[in-house]
Amino acid sequence: MSDETMKITLNVWRQRAAGAPGSFQTYTLDDVSPHMSFLEMLDVLNERLLAKGEDPVAFDHDCREGICGACSLVIDGQPHGPRRGTTTCQLHMRSYRSGDTITIEPWRAAAFPVLKDLMVDRGAFDRVIASGGYISVHTGGAPDANALPIGKKSADEAFDYAACIGCGACVAACPNASAMLFVGAKVAHLAKLPQGTVEARSRVLNMVQAMDTEGFGACTNHGECSAVCPKEIPLKAIMTLNREFIRATVSAEE
Amino acid sequence: MSAPSNLAARGLLNSTIGAKIVMALTGFVLVGFVVQHMVANLQLYAGPDALNSYAAGLKGLGGGSVVWLGRAFLLACLGLHVAAAIKLGNRNRAARPARYAVQRFRQTTYAARFMLLTGFVVLFFIAYHIAHFTVGVVQPESFSVVDAAGRHDVWRMVVAGFRDPLTATLYVIANVAVAVHLSHSVTSMFATLGLSVGRYKPMIERIGPAVALVVLLGNISFPLTVLLGLVHL
Numbered sequence: 277m278s279d280e281t282m283k284i285t286l287n288v289w290r291q292r293a294a295g296a297p298g299s300f301q302t303y304t305l306d307d308v309s310p311h312m313s314f315l316e317m318l319d320v321l322n323e324r325l326l327a328k329g330e331d332p333v334a335f336d337h338d339c340r341e342g343i344c345g346a347c348s349l350v351i352d353g354q355p356h357g358p359r360r361g362t363t364t365c366q367l368h369m370r371s372y373r374s375g376d377t378i379t380i381e382p383w384r385a386a387a388f389p390v391l392k393d394l395m396v397d398r399g400a401f402d403r404v405i406a407s408g409g410y411i412s413v414h415t416g417g418a419p420d421a422n423a424l425p426i427g428k429k430s431a432d433e434a435f436d437y438a439a440c441i442g443c444g445a446c447v448a449a450c451p452n453a454s455a456m457l458f459v460g461a462k463v464a465h466l467a468k469l470p471q472g473t474v475e476a477r478s479r480v481l482n483m484v485q486a487m488d489t490e491g492f493g494a495c496t497n498h499g500e501c502s503a504v505c506p507k508e509i510p511l512k513a514i515m516t517l518n519r520e521f522i523r524a525t526v527s528a529e530e
Numbered sequence: 531m532s533a534p535s536n537l538a539a540r541g542l543l544n545s546t547i548g549a550k551i552v553m554a555l556t557g558f559v560l561v562g563f564v565v566q567h568m569v570a571n572l573q574l575y576a577g578p579d580a581l582n583s584y585a586a587g588l589k590g591l592g593g594g595s596v597v598w599l600g601r602a603f604l605l606a607c608l609g610l611h612v613a614a615a616i617k618l619g620n621r622n623r624a625a626r627p628a629r630y631a632v633q634r635f636r637q638t639t640y641a642a643r644f645m646l647l648t649g650f651v652v653l654f655f656i657a658y659h660i661a662h663f664t665v666g667v668v669q670p671e672s673f674s675v676v677d678a679a680g681r682h683d684v685w686r687m688v689v690a691g692f693r694d695p696l697t698a699t700l701y702v703i704a705n706v707a708v709a710v711h712l713s714h715s716v717t718s719m720f721a722t723l724g725l726s727v728g729r730y731k732p733m734i735e736r737i738g739p740a741v742a743l744v745v746l747l748g749n750i751s752f753p754l755t756v757l758l759g760l761v762h763l
């Protein structure tokens with residue numbers, strides 16, 4: 277890989293506050309190192325803006341190692357940028373060439389209102405989780421390891437669904453701004469485990485109701501969500517969600 | 531954790547997944563009808579007697595009541611399907627009020643993106659098609675013909691109808707819209723019902739385009755063979 281610095285032009289969505297009108301601003305960086313991460317490149321931009329007394333570009337980030345789900349940029353029309361299975365913070369400038377122009381936008385969904393620039397409020401996901409994305413257990417001493425045997429296949433599947441970091445890229449990518457991959461991952465994760473089956477019925481009904489209340493769209497099986505998901509949650513999560521929903525709706529309990 | 535108490539009152543159409551399931555189940559009925567309709571019409575190639583006696587038999591089932599029950603059921607399914615489509619379409623548009631300046635898709639298809647559009651083309655076509663061959667107001671002169679056995683001459687009606695290039699072209703275009711709708715929807719239907727998983731998944735991904743192609747070839751063959759003079763009065 278070349279160590280030569282690159283010239284990058286950025287088209288960045290700037291919006292002063294929630295509800296304020298926004299527009300694209302163009303910035304040019306002449307000395308971007310290919311070793312920088314995408315967010316480090318934005319850090320450099322912000323340092324320059326601060327030095328000039330301008331307002332830095334607001335964007336979400338926290339772990340910068342692909343596990344927290346905070347980073348959230350639509351880069352050239354793709355949530356988290358061009359690389360599959362990669363969060364924005366794990367995208368590096370070596371994916372670009374000198375002279376490239378990159379357009380950066382926030383997640384766009386009614387349920388994720390823009391707070392400022394590239395930062396959106398993902399509280400809707402928290403409320404969906406609070407509606408049923410948990411199990412109720414008695415507190416007390418830690419249970420013995422392996423006291424509750426779980427089949428290898430179920431454990432693996434539950435773990436794969438649990439990999440969802442709640443970033444919201446699925447919503448951002450979906451032409452309908454549907455949250456069904458996220459909700460499906462949560463429902464499927466818990467439905468695969470014995471701890472989760474106790475509340476399975478009310479969980480899926482409550483979470484679907486919360487998802488609808490927040491104003492997310494409905495799945496029409498485009499498949500964009502799974503294609504951009506940095507954790508590559510499979511579309512099967514939505515099949516499981518639908519099956520759990522059908523089962524809960526037709527079941528006679530409660 | 532308790533289940534939402536008002537769920538029963540909300541009804542299936544009022545939740546996104548519930549409305550999708552209504553679309554899938556009514557869509558299933560409609561697809562079944564479309565396939566059956568195409569296959570039955572292949573009797574056009576068996577000649578006037580085969581098609582006319584099939585049509586007369588169908589209309590005579592249960593003293594004529596079966597056809598009306600079938601029509602009512604299909605119309606109800608279509609009504610529910612369209613109602614759910616409009617409801618979800620509005621909801622989905624409202625879910626993304628601000629559009630992206632740049633949007634690059636990785637997975638979806640044109641068929642999937644224009645479902646509502648192809649759906650409405652199909653809806654207008656259904657209305658026209660019923661006016662044409664069921665009510666007989668589009669080409670009344672070829673509608674009111676009777677064959678030697680005194681039955682409605684469906685064969686002659688269809689062949690005479692498709693001799694008009696404009697009518698034939700309209701049917702071909704409409705059937706392309708039907709096929710585009712089916713190519714996404716039949717696969718999507720299985721996904722909505724949560725069935726596109728495991729070893730069935732590869733098959734289900736192909737079934738939409740396959741059904742669409744078969745229905746398209748069957749249906750457009752009727753106007754095309756008539757136009758080309760392969761089937762003539």
Ligand code: HEM
Pocket residue numbers: 495496497550551553554555557558560561564611612615616619642645646648649650652653711714715716718719720722723
């Ligand atoms: C013969 C007529 C029709 C047939 C056979 C048919 C069939 C289907 C099927 C099987 C589905 C899949 C349901 C699912 O994804 O769960 C579907 C979806 C859909 N249909 Fe139809 N349909 C017909 C007419 C219409 C009409 C008249 C409209 C328009 C108003 C319409 C609009 C839609 C929409 C918007 C979807 C959802 C797309 C999606 O989920 O990807 N359809 N249709």
Ligand code: SF4
Pocket residue numbers: 439440441442443444445446447457458461501504505506507508509
């Ligand atoms: S399903 Fe994937 S894209 Fe959606 S929130 Fe979870 S990790 Fe992010």
Ligand code: FES
Pocket residue numbers: 336337338339340341342343344345346347363364365366
């Ligand atoms: S900053 Fe934590 S996943 Fe990107």
